[in-house]
Amino acid sequence: MRVTPRFSWLPTPYRSLLLLLVWLLLNQSVELIHWFFGTILALIIPWISSKFRDPQPLIERPLLALRYILRVFGDIVTANAQVAILILGPQRRLNPAFVRMPLDLQHDLPITILASTVSMTPGTVSADVYPCHDTQPGDAEITQRWLLIHVLNLEDEAELIATIKSRYEAPLKEIFQC
Amino acid sequence: MESLLAGCIGFLTACGVFLLLRGRTFPVVVGLTMLAYAVNLFLFSSGRLTLQGAAVLGTTDNYADPLPQALVLTAIVIGFAMTAYLVILAIRARADLGNDHVDGKLPENESSRKESR
Amino acid sequence: MLENVIFLVFGMISLALLLNLWRLLVGPSIPDRILALDTMFINSIALIILYGLLMGSPLYFEAALLIAMLGFVSTVAVCKFLLRGDIIE
Amino acid sequence: MSHLIIAPILLPIFTALLIMLPPIHYSPMRRRWVSMISTVILLILTVCLLVQTQQNGVAFYALGAWQPPFGIILVADIFSVSMVCLTSFLALGAICYGSAGEDERGSFFHPLFQFQLMGINGAFLTGDLFNLFVFFEVLLIASYGLLVHAGGKNKTKAAVHYVVLNLAGSAVFLFSLGILYGTLGTLNIADMAVQVAKLPPENLMLVKSGGLLLLIVFALKAAILPLQFWLPATYSAASPPVAALFAVMTKIGTYSLLRVYTTIFGEQAGPLAGMASDWLWPLGLATIMLGAIGVLASQDFRKLVANLVIISVGTLVTLVSLQSTAATSAILYYTVHSTLVCGALFLLADVIGAQRGKAGDRLVPGRRMAQPALLGTMFIVAAIAAAGLPPLSGFVGKLMILQAASSPMQQILLWSVILLSSLMVLIGLSRAGSVLFWRVSGNEAGPERVLPLQAFALVWLLLAAPLMAVFAGPLTELTFAAADQIRDIQSSIAIILGDTTTFGGTP
Amino acid sequence: MTLLWILLLPLLGTLVPVLTASWRRSACATATAIPPAIALMLLFYHSSAIFAGESFRYTLGWIPLLGLDVSLRLDGLAFLFSLLILGIGLLIILYARYYLSEQDSMPRFYAYLMLFMTAMMGIVLSNNVLQLWLFWELTSISSFLLISYWWHKSEARRGARMALTVTGAGGLCLLAALLLLGQITGSYDLDVILASGAVIQQHAWYPLVLVLFLLGCFTKSAQFPFHFWLPNAMAAPTPVSAYLHSATMVKAGIFLLARFYPAMAGTELWFLLVSMTGLTTLLVGAYLALFKHDLKGLLAYSTISHLGLITLLFGMGTDLAAVAGVFHIINHATFKASLFMAAGIIDHESGSRDMRKLNGLWHFMPITATLAMVAAAAMAGVPLLNGFLSKEMFFVETLQQHLLGSLSWIIPVLATVAGVFSVAYSTRFIHDVFFNGKPKGLTKTPHEPPRYMRMPVEVLVVLCILVGIAPGYIVGDLLHAASSAVLGGTVPEYSLAIWHGFNVALLMSVVALAGGALIYMNRKHLFDFQNTLPGVDAINTFELAMKSLTKRCQQLYGWLDNGSLQRYLVFLLSAVVVLAGLPLLQLDTLFGGRPELPVDAVNATGAAMLLITAFATVVFHRQRVVALLMISVVGLMVSIAFTRFSAPDLALTQLSVEVVTIILLMLALFFLPHKTPKQSSPTRVIRDISLASMVGVVIGSISYAIMTRPFNSISDYFLANAKTGGGGTNVVNVILVDFRGFDTFGEIAVLGIASLGIFKLLTRIPVFKPSSDGEGRPWALERHPVLLATVSQSLLPLALMVSVFIFFRGHNLPGGGFIAGLVTAVALILQYIAHGVEWVKSRMNIEYQRVVAVGLMIALVTGVASWLFNKPFLTSWFDYFDIPLLGKIELASAIAFDAGVYVTVVGSTLLILASLGKMTTSHRPVHTESI
Amino acid sequence: MMQNWMEWAVAFFLLLGGCFVLIGSIGLSRMPDFFMRLHGPTKATTLGMGGILLGSIFYFSLSHSVSVHELLITIFLLITAPISAHMLIKTALHHQLKAIDRTRGERELKQSQQEGSGKPKKALTGTNKP
Numbered sequence A: 001m002r003v004t005p006r007f008s009w010l011p012t013p014y015r016s017l018l019l020l021l022v023w024l025l026l027n028q029s030v031e032l033i034h035w036f037f038g039t040i041l042a043l044i045i046p047w048i049s050s051k052f053r054d055p056q057p058l059i060e061r062p063l064l065a066l067r068y069i070l071r072v073f074g075d076i077v078t079a080n081a082q083v084a085i086l087i088l089g090p091q092r093r094l095n096p097a098f099v100r101m102p103l104d105l106q107h108d109l110p111i112t113i114l115a116s117t118v119s120m121t122p123g124t125v126s127a128d129v130y131p132c133h134d135t136q137p138g139d140a141e142i143t144q145r146w147l148l149i150h151v152l153n154l155e156d157e158a159e160l161i162a163t164i165k166s167r168y169e170a171p172l173k174e175i176f177q178c
Numbered sequence B: 001m002e003s004l005l006a007g008c009i010g011f012l013t014a015c016g017v018f019l020l021l022r023g024r025t026f027p028v029v030v031g032l033t034m035l036a037y038a039v040n041l042f043l044f045s046s047g048r049l050t051l052q053g054a055a056v057l058g059t060t061d062n063y064a065d066p067l068p069q070a071l072v073l074t075a076i077v078i079g080f081a082m083t084a085y086l087v088i089l090a091i092r093a094r095a096d097l098g099n100d101h102v103d104g105k106l107p108e109n110e111s112s113r114k115e116s117r
Numbered sequence C: 001m002l003e004n005v006i007f008l009v010f011g012m013i014s015l016a017l018l019l020n021l022w023r024l025l026v027g028p029s030i031p032d033r034i035l036a037l038d039t040m041f042i043n044s045i046a047l048i049i050l051y052g053l054l055m056g057s058p059l060y061f062e063a064a065l066l067i068a069m070l071g072f073v074s075t076v077a078v079c080k081f082l083l084r085g086d087i088i089e
Numbered sequence D: 001m002s003h004l005i006i007a008p009i010l011l012p013i014f015t016a017l018l019i020m021l022p023p024i025h026y027s028p029m030r031r032r033w034v035s036m037i038s039t040v041i042l043l044i045l046t047v048c049l050l051v052q053t054q055q056n057g058v059a060f061y062a063l064g065a066w067q068p069p070f071g072i073i074l075v076a077d078i079f080s081v082s083m084v085c086l087t088s089f090l091a092l093g094a095i096c097y098g099s100a101g102e103d104e105r106g107s108f109f110h111p112l113f114q115f116q117l118m119g120i121n122g123a124f125l126t127g128d129l130f131n132l133f134v135f136f137e138v139l140l141i142a143s144y145g146l147l148v149h150a151g152g153k154n155k156t157k158a159a160v161h162y163v164v165l166n167l168a169g170s171a172v173f174l175f176s177l178g179i180l181y182g183t184l185g186t187l188n189i190a191d192m193a194v195q196v197a198k199l200p201p202e203n204l205m206l207v208k209s210g211g212l213l214l215l216i217v218f219a220l221k222a223a224i225l226p227l228q229f230w231l232p233a234t235y236s237a238a239s240p241p242v243a244a245l246f247a248v249m250t251k252i253g254t255y256s257l258l259r260v261y262t263t264i265f266g267e268q269a270g271p272l273a274g275m276a277s278d279w280l281w282p283l284g285l286a287t288i289m290l291g292a293i294g295v296l297a298s299q300d301f302r303k304l305v306a307n308l309v310i311i312s313v314g315t316l317v318t319l320v321s322l323q324s325t326a327a328t329s330a331i332l333y334y335t336v337h338s339t340l341v342c343g344a345l346f347l348l349a350d351v352i353g354a355q356r357g358k359a360g361d362r363l364v365p366g367r368r369m370a371q372p373a374l375l376g377t378m379f380i381v382a383a384i385a386a387a388g389l390p391p392l393s394g395f396v397g398k399l400m401i402l403q404a405a406s407s408p409m410q411q412i413l414l415w416s417v418i419l420l421s422s423l424m425v426l427i428g429l430s431r432a433g434s435v436l437f438w439r440v441s442g443n444e445a446g447p448e449r450v451l452p453l454q455a456f457a458l459v460w461l462l463l464a465a466p467l468m469a470v471f472a473g474p475l476t477e478l479t480f481a482a483a484d485q486i487r488d489i490q491s492s493i494a495i496i497l498g499d500t501t502t503f504g505g506t507p
Numbered sequence E: 001m002t003l004l005w006i007l008l009l010p011l012l013g014t015l016v017p018v019l020t021a022s023w024r025r026s027a028c029a030t031a032t033a034i035p036p037a038i039a040l041m042l043l044f045y046h047s048s049a050i051f052a053g054e055s056f057r058y059t060l061g062w063i064p065l066l067g068l069d070v071s072l073r074l075d076g077l078a079f080l081f082s083l084l085i086l087g088i089g090l091l092i093i094l095y096a097r098y099y100l101s102e103q104d105s106m107p108r109f110y111a112y113l114m115l116f117m118t119a120m121m122g123i124v125l126s127n128n129v130l131q132l133w134l135f136w137e138l139t140s141i142s143s144f145l146l147i148s149y150w151w152h153k154s155e156a157r158r159g160a161r162m163a164l165t166v167t168g169a170g171g172l173c174l175l176a177a178l179l180l181l182g183q184i185t186g187s188y189d190l191d192v193i194l195a196s197g198a199v200i201q202q203h204a205w206y207p208l209v210l211v212l213f214l215l216g217c218f219t220k221s222a223q224f225p226f227h228f229w230l231p232n233a234m235a236a237p238t239p240v241s242a243y244l245h246s247a248t249m250v251k252a253g254i255f256l257l258a259r260f261y262p263a264m265a266g267t268e269l270w271f272l273l274v275s276m277t278g279l280t281t282l283l284v285g286a287y288l289a290l291f292k293h294d295l296k297g298l299l300a301y302s303t304i305s306h307l308g309l310i311t312l313l314f315g316m317g318t319d320l321a322a323v324a325g326v327f328h329i330i331n332h333a334t335f336k337a338s339l340f341m342a343a344g345i346i347d348h349e350s351g352s353r354d355m356r357k358l359n360g361l362w363h364f365m366p367i368t369a370t371l372a373m374v375a376a377a378a379m380a381g382v383p384l385l386n387g388f389l390s391k392e393m394f395f396v397e398t399l400q401q402h403l404l405g406s407l408s409w410i411i412p413v414l415a416t417v418a419g420v421f422s423v424a425y426s427t428r429f430i431h432d433v434f435f436n437g438k439p440k441g442l443t444k445t446p447h448e449p450p451r452y453m454r455m456p457v458e459v460l461v462v463l464c465i466l467v468g469i470a471p472g473y474i475v476g477d478l479l480h481a482a483s484s485a486v487l488g489g490t491v492p493e494y495s496l497a498i499w500h501g502f503n504v505a506l507l508m509s510v511v512a513l514a515g516g517a518l519i520y521m522n523r524k525h526l527f528d529f530q531n532t533l534p535g536v537d538a539i540n541t542f543e544l545a546m547k548s549l550t551k552r553c554q555q556l557y558g559w560l561d562n563g564s565l566q567r568y569l570v571f572l573l574s575a576v577v578v579l580a581g582l583p584l585l586q587l588d589t590l591f592g593g594r595p596e597l598p599v600d601a602v603n604a605t606g607a608a609m610l611l612i613t614a615f616a617t618v619v620f621h622r623q624r625v626v627a628l629l630m631i632s633v634v635g636l637m638v639s640i641a642f643t644r645f646s647a648p649d650l651a652l653t654q655l656s657v658e659v660v661t662i663i664l665l666m667l668a669l670f671f672l673p674h675k676t677p678k679q680s681s682p683t684r685v686i687r688d689i690s691l692a693s694m695v696g697v698v699i700g701s702i703s704y705a706i707m708t709r710p711f712n713s714i715s716d717y718f719l720a721n722a723k724t725g726g727g728g729t730n731v732v733n734v735i736l737v738d739f740r741g742f743d744t745f746g747e748i749a750v751l752g753i754a755s756l757g758i759f760k761l762l763t764r765i766p767v768f769k770p771s772s773d774g775e776g777r778p779w780a781l782e783r784h785p786v787l788l789a790t791v792s793q794s795l796l797p798l799a800l801m802v803s804v805f806i807f808f809r810g811h812n813l814p815g816g817g818f819i820a821g822l823v824t825a826v827a828l829i830l831q832y833i834a835h836g837v838e839w840v841k842s843r844m845n846i847e848y849q850r851v852v853a854v855g856l857m858i859a860l861v862t863g864v865a866s867w868l869f870n871k872p873f874l875t876s877w878f879d880y881f882d883i884p885l886l887g888k889i890e891l892a893s894a895i896a897f898d899a900g901v902y903v904t905v906v907g908s909t910l911l912i913l914a915s916l917g918k919m920t921t922s923h924r925p926v927h928t929e930s931i
Numbered sequence F: 001m002m003q004n005w006m007e008w009a010v011a012f013f014l015l016l017g018g019c020f021v022l023i024g025s026i027g028l029s030r031m032p033d034f035f036m037r038l039h040g041p042t043k044a045t046t047l048g049m050g051g052i053l054l055g056s057i058f059y060f061s062l063s064h065s066v067s068v069h070e071l072l073i074t075i076f077l078l079i080t081a082p083i084s085a086h087m088l089i090k091t092a093l094h095h096q097l098k099a100i101d102r103t104r105g106e107r108e109l110k111q112s113q114q115e116g117s118g119k120p121k122k123a124l125t126g127t128n129k130p
């Protein structure tokens, strides 16, 4: 995996891209002037805020990332449908559970993305990541960490963990090459 | 609509005043905050109510009165500054005087028993 | 036809808001109330967007955007407070 | 277009910012000197402004070049400018005293002090009611900061009361602003006067309740019965130079009362004309008596002085309710006199307290003072002036006040209250003086001495008393001119809103 | 002009001793004596003209608008008093030089003395009543200083304060009287007032004026029942007693009676008040004098009685009586001053004033004794001495008057009785001190004083004798001039002969002498009788009265002000209810005719939520966190209401401010109790609820009344000129940064100042850091949750982008510097929350107060820049530029101003929150002073 | 025709969003324990908001010029909602809120919290530090 950016003046290219997009969205126009100022800002703001960014693994497989995003969007829709049904359905049929899932990921950013994904998708909310460690600059201690998940209606724990690992964690490892 | 809003303003005022009259700093702060909401709505309503009339030129034909809005904006900011100061002052008072009563001393009936934290 | 739909959705969201309010009032635990508040923030975004639709003016978008940002921050702050007491440490 | 009018507002804030920024803010000495020098310049500028105003009459400054009634304006007439002069004169004394070391007992003394000046001057000069609110807040927030300067339990305790009360007061102010705007549709004071004159009958009572809410706001600022209780604790807790500056803050309340109720609800206001007087007259008299009682009740000197402030406020309010040229001119003279004397007394209380060791300024036997002659002389001068005894300014002020009463009813009430209260003040001050200076325990004095800057500040403020008496002739001419000007609403409106504007409806 | 100098010289004299303080005592005394001496010469320079009946005027404008001018007049009466003041004053200076001991500060004494002399001269020379009052009060002040000269003695302090209080009170009455006189006659000029006696006496207020006037005179001249202060003023050094309390100050009241004689005297009321007071005082003084064992005490009471005598004379209202009064003024001044000085010598040389110890001093100080005896004889009214003459005239007058109708004979009888007692105490003064056996228990053996200490006494005694033998030559002219001044021209026939043949008056004198001797011989019984009477100690009574007054005041004050904020607030809010509510009662209908907008379900829901949560906030206010959550919903609903009523800017601002407030409150809650204990009593709660609901009702109805009234305001102008004049389409924003930019300027100043004040409050604060939350739960261990940390990092640039956007669009669409600033601030606060202070500080080490200053400076400079174009402060400028490729962009000064706003807001918000956050961390804010 | 089609789309998305928002709140109000209540808002809401925002996008695109900035809000919510949920559930765990009895894995949960308290905390002081 790679932590140091390719160009010092452009620490986070994808983020800058996102910012430019945001600017255009905000102004709702593709006029030249907005491209102009958007680019400037998209370059300046990351540069300003780069201090406020702990070193994180960078995206190595952008296309993979794109696919991941699309997949997650798809899952969200289905997940919401399922949850809606669960909510409206009778409650005694629900059997909630806490599930601990060992993480192969070790770095904060990927773990965060994973946790968020889990919270977005089928009847699960990621409750906690532990053992926790304060992300202070410098101490990037690598330890085995667990993800605690609350499941609204659990059929099979092993299967759930397996799905999450295969469907989300593995691609993330790919994307960040870690 | 006017009567509804007026009722809300009056009720907010009443609640704010009631909290303002409590003996501890924190409820007083909350009360003043709520009173500030009432004040802002009141000042705003002095320009009368308008639907779909944001005072942005060219977006509508009957504009809401922009002046009270500007006044309320100023009032909000000033109110924020004042509340902030009062909050910190409350902390200071707790630290200096050992309790959070607005008079800096617990009334007789409870000065005996320890203040609950 | 669109107006009616909008009003229908208005009704749904109002109902949702009232349900949140119910949860906010009965609690029982503080996290429950915070959850209710957070939901309320998000639902009110929907409300404002609908206003925008109704008035056919995009002027209210920023309000929605701000609620999205600030609601998050305040939820986080309250949680931090309940977890650590000291939210800026 | 003379920018002199706005200088009293901009110079202080500029100074404050300068002091907060490098390179000034690094060293205490720099902060001090910048602050003092700027205050001197301020004094000079305000005096120039006064001269200018005296020559050219009422002038206004349209901010952002937006003509009244649409934009905010500052109005310079003799009265307002005199108040600004008074402020800067007092400020110079206070700032010098503070620069003798008090300023380093906490952070941001000088910036806050300058901000406070900005607020006070703004409040005196503005011709716009909402802008008045803004400047009230500026001076209040600055005073909150200054009040807790140098710390201490008493300061904190007093601050809580002071802040909460004033926040409530600000809320009331906004309510009344809402009412007045919602009925008159304008914020410019002169324009309000015009609108009040042509008010439809169904709005009269709303405007009245709005106007009376304003009365509450100003009464709180001015500390009129029953809203004066915060004052003694606050003023006696505040650090000396701050208390000295605060001496002018109550006067802002009385000034605003005068401004609003002679302009907006002046003669032209028809049914609403002079609606505040019915309340101000009894409350003012009661306030005087309460202050006098407080003077006798006080157990330390600062509290006594604070009660002197209350008496002065009561007197001014009573005069406001009289609504006559003589009364208005008396207001101006007496305001200047009482402010400076009370300011001086607050400083004096501090040096006395310092030299009396543990006893401080409490009215109990204490250590022998190191400089009894110096302090004694200052005390006597201040006391004579404060008690309104000849030959100092207080005596002139008292004459003006007593002569301002016109009807027999007024004379009987006003005179008896004024004379009785001054007798009580005389008793109180003589008691205080004899305890502070004569009831000494032990023979060795402490090491504390009055520092040069402190001495200068005291002399600077105290000199006003004899000078104002000696030059009472020209001064009274000035005050009468100011009174005529402020009461001649028609022509000032003509100047501000242009001659086209005339009063419709019932004059 | 010389008149002015006669007045100014003593004034300059006050400086002389101060300047010559370092000189030898005699030198200092001499120097001090020079100015009054010159003044005296100047006075004599006028004497011939005065005796010829002329009078001099001098006027100098001072405060014309108040009718107060420096206006002097020298006529016979003024001349007489000036003579006494200056002449005796000089003698006193000489006397004091020897009387004062080494450790007494002589310059201070002389300075006070000269100040007093000035004041007296001012009184007698005044031709303007206001100016007269000025000097009148000045005598009270200077006498206060003189009596309290030995301030280490408690009786001196008390006596001084008593004298000041009594005479001060009298002075205030006098002021009222003089002002009324001025109003009646239309002038404060003495000439005018004296000329318009008829007008005054016809005026309805004459009785009031007279009473006030007499109160002034009587307090000063120690007339019964205000006499008590004089004996207690004897704590003063003897020169003071001799000067103030015999010759001059106590005569000031008499002087006023004489001065205003033409204007006030002659009515029934005048006679009744003046003569009766005088008579009573005469008797009481004479009687009490006999029982004083203290020499000065005896003299004091005798002074009182003699003052009573003079008052009585002026009260009789006949011209001759007035002449007699003037004459007795002269005589009393001479013999009483000499007696006081003699008493001082005795005290000085024998160490005591107690007549029970002092006996047979004749053997030790024969010369002094002789002098004292002569003077005492004069006081007793022994023939061939001046006292005899005036007393004769007095007796004659008592016989002449018929004021009490058939009971008029009482007055001469009582006068004789008084004479008897005055003889008695005079005899005691002589016998009990200089004879009557040997001294008992004196600390030192008495002896004659230094030569020059005795001289003043000699001078005065010689005068007594000379006047007594050849009155016509010595005081004839003076008396005539003075009397004519008093009577306003016409002086009646009177003879200053020593022998008028055998007549009733002579008989009365004889009776007085004989009876006095008789009484003195068997004084024993009288003393015993007197001892049976309950004695009233004036000074203690007075002190007690003062103490109880203070106590009363403290009780009253404590009862009014119990130091409780809640009470103050109740006063404030009740005022709101009353002042804003009363007018509403006169408002026939609230509804103003403007049609209401329709209410739809959503608004109803919103309103319901607003009301419910507001109520919930009150209900839950003791569980503070819950209350916080509730009120944040209220805030949310308010901002939604703003959105609903087409005020997007308000909604944005309200929202962002509210979130910051919530964060702030939670920061605060860490240091405050998390629960409010239940404390308010049910009655208190009911009171508060009713007050709160009343305020709510008033405010609600007012706002309804306003909202339903038709309206036109100045706002159309803003709508019309926002684009053309302000260069923006978002009118609210244009108002904020342009039309009313000055408000915004003040507003951000408030914000900046608040942050400074908060910083000040937070420095050196003793923090209490709770180790567990309200339920006693220990805090969680994880300080910075990973997910939050990571996400907040990536949110920052997004938020910055948004705030830039909001900032720039503000001028034309909802937004602006303030909101942008808050968004930035909140984004940064999120970093603080997610990572802690250390983390942020290590990345961004800025002193926020400087940021604040910079922001305000930007706004200020933007505003001032318009001066360059000779435009007023904050005059805006904008223009459109066509940039190739990019297109048309607008540049406006308002943007720079808004940038100032932005920076200030960011700075203040961070300064507030961060310095609060910093408190709990290891490092303190930068300035480490106490607040 | 096109117009009409768009209107249908707007209506559909709005209704979809409204329903999901409502369902989320229903879940909030009727679920038995906190952890189960959490699911409704965190999920249903995201889609609900998405629906409404899409509706708005379509609406404005057909009435005014193209308007897509609502996407921003969606992005924001997608980023923040899980974190809010995470913080909330952390708080709940810290407050030891009871899950309904049939919840599985609570034992491990307790255990995990023991592990979680790995290193002792320095910042915790209950004393008055001047």
Ligand code: NA
Residues within 6 Å of the ligand: C086, C088, C089, E837, E917, E918, E919, E920, E921
């Ligand atoms: Na901290």
Ligand code: NA
Residues within 6 Å of the ligand: C086, C087, C088, C089, E916, E917, E918, E919, E920, E921
């Ligand atoms: Na903290």
